[in-house]
Amino acid sequence: MENIIETCKSLDYSWLPPEIGNFKLNVTGPDEIVKAQETLAAGEAVLTLPLFHYENDLGWKWCALYDKEVEDYTVHVVMPLFTFVDISFVRQEFEPYWQGLQERCVQGLSKLLINSAENFTYTYMRKGLQNWDYESVMPxxxxxxxxxxxxxxxVRMINGSYIIGEYRKMDECTGLLLYYNEYRDEFFAELRYQNYPEIDHHLDAKxxxxxxxxxxxxxxxxxxELNSRG
Structure with missing residues (x-):
């Protein structure tokens, strides 16, 4: 991890726009490097090195970091009820990773979280989801x-899945995620209760x-039922 810290110690963040749509920039690298050095000096492990992230008012984050567990430079998309990796940015070496961010950071975040319809495939469109009048059943x-x-x-994820609905409490990690998987052509749901995942089959549909x-x-x-717990 010492080599990673040394590589990232003097990064130039000036090329990053302060805002992308409604997402605001937060450069975390310099402070996180100091914390990581102190942690290592204390003989403890450092598992991630966050460099910067963009965040909107809903708490959606697009995070650039080094992940020690997989030994990759990567981008984590961190939402209130779920997290996933944007695999298009994953690199083992720093130089191609940083270059990729400079070339595609704005486009990547925008396409995934701001103008997400650009990510809709022919299968998704053919299912009729984009034009579906859902308000009566999803207020x-x-x-x-x-x-x-x-x-x-x-939000398009990996393995052909889209999150097409999310209900959440604004002050806690409790709620419901509704998915469509275009490979299996099916709908299904997951619950979160205080950040613990659960499967619920009541919303399974074809x-x-x-x-x-x-x-x-x-x-x-x-x-x-989620409200009644605790």
Whole structure:
């Protein structure tokens, strides 16, 4: 890890725009390097070295960092209820990683989290999700949960999955994630309770008609049940 810290000690961040859409820049590298050096000097392990991130008012983050566990320079997309890696930026060596960020950082963040419709595939469009009138079965607020992802701004992940809906409590890691997987052509949901993942099969569906039905039947009850815990 000492070599990684040395490589990143004198980085030039001046090329980074202070804002990308509604995401604001936070350069963390210099402070994190000091912390990492102190941690290593104390004989403890350093697992990540965050360099910078962009964050919006919803708490969505696009983070550039070194990940010791996989020994890669990478980008983590950190959302309130889930995290994943943007594999298009992963590199083992620093120079191609930093160059890739300089060339594609703005485009990569924008396409993934701001103008996410640019990531919609033919299969996603053919399913009718972008033009689906979901408001009656996915209201903006329900049982104290806020909807901050919809089929119109779905987040494309890996393995053919999109998050097409998210309901969450703004002050805690509790809520519901609704997925569409284009390879399996199916809808399904996951729950989070205080950041612990759970599978819930009440929202399993194969078609939009089926999905509308199970949402109207079960979504409110699922969120009520999450509220009743604790």
């Amino acid at each position: 903006a607020e329900l049982e104290g949960f806020v909807r901050d992802i919809t089929p119109k701004n779905a 078609s939009l008609d089926d999905l509308e039905h199970v949402l109207s039947e079960h979504l409110k009850n699922i969120l009520c």
